[in-house]
Amino acid sequence: MTLKKTFPKILWLIISSSIFFIILYFALFYYTKKAEKQVYANSVEHFDNEVSKLLEVNAKPILVAINNDTNWDEFVNFIKDRNVKWYNESIGNELNIYEADYLGVYDVNKKFIIRTETPKIKSVDFIPKAEMDLLNKVGINKFYMKIPEGIVEVTGAAIHPSDDPLKNKTKASGYFFVVRLLDQKFIKNLEKLTSSSIEILDNYADLNEEKNKIRSLSPLKDYNNQLVAELSFKRNFAVYFENTTNLLYVIIVAFFVNLLVNLIYTRRLVYYPLDLIRRVLETGNKKAIRELKKTTGEFSYIGNLFEENSNQKIELIKAKIKAEESDRLKSSFLANLSHEIRTPMNAINGFTELIINTDINETEKLEYLNVIEKSGKNLVSIIDDLIEMSKIDSNQIVPNFAVVNLESCVNELYETVKITIKNKAIDFKLIKSKTPAEFNILTDDIKLKQVIINLLTNAIKFTDEGEVTFGYEIDEKRDLINFTVRDTGLGIDEDNHKNIFDRFKRVDSDISIKVGGLGLGLAISKAYVELLGGTISLESKVGVGSTFYFSIPLKYAKVEHIVVKPINNIELIKSEEEVILIAEDDNINFLLFQKMMQNKNFKILRAINGQEAVDICINNPNIDLVLMDIKMPLMNGFEALEQIRPIRPTLPIIAQTAYSSSDDKLKIEEAGFTDYITKPLNRERLFELVDKYLRKKNENEA
Missing domain, CATH: 3.30.565.10 (Histidine kinase-like ATPase, C-terminal domain)
Known part of the structure; x- marks a missing residue:
């Protein structure tokens, strides 16, 4: 009787324990699958956000640059006078700045004017006219389209005067388009930027889900918002839940063999890790993740996955903050740069106009000219700082000990x-x-x-x-x-x-x-x-x-x-009919030289290019000094110097250049120039150099 009474209890205990364990098993299975789906869904969402942000960052430089170019009065003038030289020097040479393959310009009647392209794109005048109608409404637009060379990204903007770039959108002066071909180079750069593999899919492509991969699709739409193709971004997603599932099967089989032992450890081995998973899924509790990592078996691995997922969230937030900060700094810098450049330019233009168009006495005129000179120096200082910072960033600056x-x-x-x-x-x-x-x-x-x-x-x-x-x-x-x-x-x-x-x-x-x-x-x-x-x-x-x-x-x-050298002031001398050759192709700069030296007793000769400077030096032995521009047509200043030096080895040749960095100055000195003076010209520095080398030449001849 005792056995008969005890057996049902034992049997009931076994059955109830089995039922209890089966419930635990399915709960574990459920939470495991839930964790799998949650981790996968979070990773896909984060990947989509990351791709979207990086694509915005990739397109931002073009949008900023095209906005600046199309709000340019000279560009508006080009639409009217079709000055190809201006276009080639100011717009046509910006392919590298835009990192683009094609630049195209249309007039207000949507007629093609000019293009600049790389060998990748042979097509001409392929921009839809309807897109230009759209630009009249939105100002700037980016879209995609197919051309014979492949799919291209097109960024277009309406051209407006700088004083009213947005208010009169329907009265655009013309249209400017920047085109990038989505070729292998573009894809490789984008893959490097997004750390993923990329495919271009047509709009009929079927996507096959791949195991342990996450995918993000970015639609490429034309100006009518119609799908042209899709960019498929794919990245490895190393999450393996199969081992967890297999382990669950082993556990349920082993349970019937080791029921009594398993009952003792159920809470520690099953319930507690499941509770940690629940807390992580519901609240993202970091303490729960740390505790989950300390557990044994697959739960520890799941804890690692949760930690990786949490770290990815943190990195994404940091990347977003960094990108926003970088964008803010760039915007702030551009605004500050615009202000700092416009301030001296406003003074230069304003006081110049006052001098030209108003009746003023000599005192006021001198005061205005002093303001113009100071503003010009401020502008040069700003430009020098920008150039020097650019050279530092590109590692072009090296110490010259x-x-x-x-x-x-x-x-x-x-x-x-x-x-x-x-x-x-x-x-x-x-x-x-x-x-x-x-x-x-x-x-x-x-x-x-x-x-x-x-x-x-x-x-x-x-x-x-x-x-x-x-x-x-x-x-x-x-x-x-x-x-x-x-x-x-x-x-x-x-x-x-x-x-x-x-x-x-x-x-x-x-x-x-x-x-x-x-x-x-x-x-x-x-x-x-x-x-x-x-x-x-x-x-x-x-x-x-x-x-x-x-x-x-x-x-x-x-x-x-060593002996400390004293600082001596140089005394200017009055010259007596010395002959100075000025090699300068720019008429305004030559006029400035003439005006500066008009009170000096110099005989001035002019060469408008390097070749002419060489010929004049060879045919005129009476030349006492040469002011040589570095950048000239036919032959530059360095090339002219190489031909003059063997014939006139003692002739003082002073370089005059707009290049002002320490590396440029070193290059001028190493080339063999007697000295140099930088533009904008400083009158005192010019006379100091001229008097110095004319005095030295006279002393040597004496």
Whole structure:
């Protein structure tokens, strides 16, 4: 009787336990499948978002560039006068800027005017006329279409004057289109950008689902919003739930063999991991993911998958924030650049018009001309900073180490800067070194001077009254030269210290807006210091002032005591019928030379190209000095110099160039020019060079 009574209980226990385990089994199976679907769905969603964002980033430069070009008054004029030379120089050479294969221009009547293309695209005038009607409404539009060469991405924009680019869309002056061929190169670049494999599918293609792959489809639509094709992005998705499913089958079979043992460990091995999965799926709990990773078997693997999924979310958020920040900085920089360029240009144009069109006395005229000169210098400074930053970004800047007399270098900078701040109530001092350089050093003196000039310029800008000092000390124990630039000016808030050397960033304040600038000076200085092998840092408090420190390696040239060279002012001399040849193809620049020298007793000859300059030098032995433009037709300045030097080895030949970087200056010196002067021309510098080399020539002849 006892066995009969006990057996049903045991049987019931077995049955109830089996039912309980089966329920647990199906619950585990359900949550596993749910986890699989959830992880897969999340990954696909994130992949779609990532592809969409990256495609927007890929198209953004073209949209910004085409918006700038089509709001250009000269482009409007081209539609009317069809000046092909202007088009080739200003628009036709922008294929590399757009990274495009075809540029096309149409007039207001939708008639084809001109194109610029790569060998990839032979087709001409393939833009639908209806698209131009659409541009009258929307201004800018991007669409896709098929041409004989394949599928192309077309970005079009209506051409408008700069003073009213959007208000009168129905009165466009013409239409401009940028075309990219979706060829193998385009696909490869896009694959690299998106870290996926890409196929172009026609709109009838059937997609076969692939195991352990995720896919995102980006439709390519024409101007009528009709599907032309689709871009299929495919990426590996290494999630393997089959092992989990097989393990579940093994567990349910083993249960009947090890029922009693399994009952003891059910909660720890099954229920707890399932609860963790549930918490992760419902809330994304990071603590639950960590605990799930600590479990054994496939649950730990699922925990790794959840962690990977969570990390992907974080990376996507970071990428989005970074992209938005980059876009914001670029937009802010472009707006700031536009403002900084238009400000001096407004002054130049405005005061020039006042001089031409109004009756003014000589005092006012001189005042206006001073404003024009100052604005021109500001504009050149902005352009120089942009070019230098571009060269730094493309790794084109290399240090040119030479023997430098450090004491003379610092004294020269002091004398130069002191002259420029006579109108400010600033006590400007050069702090004499306690441990001066006893020997010449090896460094790039041009870049070193530029760093010090940038820091001093900033200090003077933000110090209306007070003290600005600079100096250096030799640290032979650590083989360093430590420079200090200190001011008692505005100061910088501590929150801005970490970004002060970043390009395009500057401290926003009323004084910053007043003094202007692109925020590139400190970024260029930091790049130069690091190029020389050094470091730069800052200490600053608002209302107290700022101190910039930078150090470069100490390298003595040779053990030879140095003597500080004095700074001498050059006395200008009046010439007596010396013959000067000016090689200049631009009429306005030549006129400027003539006007500058009209009070001097020079005989001026002109060559309009390099070949003519060579012929004149050969046939006129009385020429005393040559001002040689670098960029000229037929033969440039370098080529002309090569032919003149063997015939007239002692003839002073001064290069005049619009190239102003340190590398360009080094190239001019290495070519064998006697000296150089940069454009825009400085009258005092011009007379200084002319008098110097004419005096030297006269002394040699005497």
